[in-house]
Amino acid sequence: MACAASQGPAPDPVAVLRAHRAAVHAVAFHTPSNTLLSGDADGELKVWDLVKHRPVFSSRVHTPSAGVLGIGVSSALENKILSQGRDGTVKCWQLTDSSLSRQPILTIKSESYHFCKLAVAGHAAANDEPCEDDRGGVGQVLMAMAGNDTSKIEIWDIASGQSVQLLSPKDSSVGMCMSLHMTLQSERGDPCTVVAGYEDGSVLMWDTRHAAAPLLQTKQHKEPVLSLVLDRQGTGGISGSADGQLTFFSLSYTESLFTPKKKFEGQAGVGDVALRGDDKIVATAGWDHRVWRTGFAFMITDVANRWQF
Missing domain, CATH: 2.40.10.480 (Thrombin, subunit H)
Structure with missing residues (x-):
């Protein structure tokens, strides 16, 4: 790769x-x-x-x-x-x-009987508070998983065991939800952000305070998006697809903007991707039976909140 x-x-x-x-x-x-x-x-x-x-x-x-x-x-x-x-x-x-x-x-x-793994809302950097939903409930720990309708995402409250939200793409042609990542954004009033990779190669992002429609939708891959991860700040991330492509991107919540920063082409599917806690090392799990580990010369600027290469 x-x-x-x-x-x-x-x-x-x-x-x-x-x-x-x-x-x-x-x-x-x-x-x-x-x-x-x-x-x-x-x-x-x-x-x-x-x-x-x-x-x-x-x-x-x-x-x-x-x-x-x-x-x-x-x-x-x-x-x-x-x-x-x-x-x-x-x-x-x-x-x-x-x-x-x-x-x-x-x-x-639930009625989720497929291969998309769950995602739990973790604390963003410098955030020690639980997630607050649009009804003002505090103390929740939220989990996202693909639903009975495999293009939709169910949000569950772990404490109560209740489904609290349903996130739906505008266009069901994106196919099945294949990968999920969920995080909190402390600088934006503790909303939860859910990013999902889909069967047609699309990446969708929701702000759970406004769940009626995705905050953004973009198609950066030609094959299903099998893996997704965001950095600790939630301002950038990495997606991996079945064709082996790895895309590094930045996110702008105020502008609802997804910006690809760097793309790498591989020879096999990227089944999973993980970032080290300091966001300096990324590891990918590939269909070629290999785990790739590398460091990239990137930084996250405090002013622009964009990944820079």
């Missing part, structure tokens, strides 16, 4: 964690407890000790027919985590002493 030309042989892994008996579909770091969470196709979720490199807890959180599709962690959730199955259920678990509660704190039953 052009964005991460190799400077030599790949380094050896720090550790290889072996315990799952089925394909691993989801992983997530839980920073407060310094643990790694992993979920597999049989519905097994494991909690790993990153010092001893072995699982310290294992539980079947979803049925083998559903498996673990996604794992949700967020600063807003604190010591709670979410597990998502392909049976339409999302379960909230208490994480204590590197183990999960015996029973889920909450189980959400």
Whole structure:
């Protein structure tokens, strides 16, 4: 992939964690407890000790027919985590002493039976407050997931287990929702921003205070958008598609403007993309069985709130 030309042989892994008996579909770091969470196709979720490199807890959180599709962690959730199955259920678990509660704190039953992973609203930089919805409710932790109508996005309140909003594209021809990212914007009165990648290559963004229509819609990819991530400030991000293209972009909320800054063409699909906490390193997971890790000479300017290359 052009964005991460190799400077030599790949380094050896720090550790290889072996315990799952089925394909691993989801992983997530839980920073407060310094643990790694992993979920597999049989519905097994494991909690790993990153010092001893072995699982310290294992539980079947979803049925083998559903498996673990996604794992949700967020600063807003604190010591709670979410597990998502392909049976339409999302379960909230208490994480204590590197183990999960015996029973889920909450189980959400939706009609979402496909492959789009959930997204949890995390705190933007310098923001320590919960998200506030358009009805003035404070204390919510919000989750986004593709709905029964696969072009629409359901917003759920984790505390109550209730669906609170439905986000719909203006044009259903965008196809299925394939990827989601959700964040809070502290400088804009704590609204939640939801960015979604679609089957036709479109990227849509909503401000949940004005959910009737997307804030913006743009088509930057020729193939389905499989992966999306925003930076900590929510002023820029990266999208990856099935054709291997990786697009770096900036966002302007006041002008409802999506600006592509740099595009890289690869040889295989970009199944996932992640930014390090300081926004200086990006890693992509590709269909070519490789994980690319690279640093880019970019900065986020305080004045323009745009990604500069």
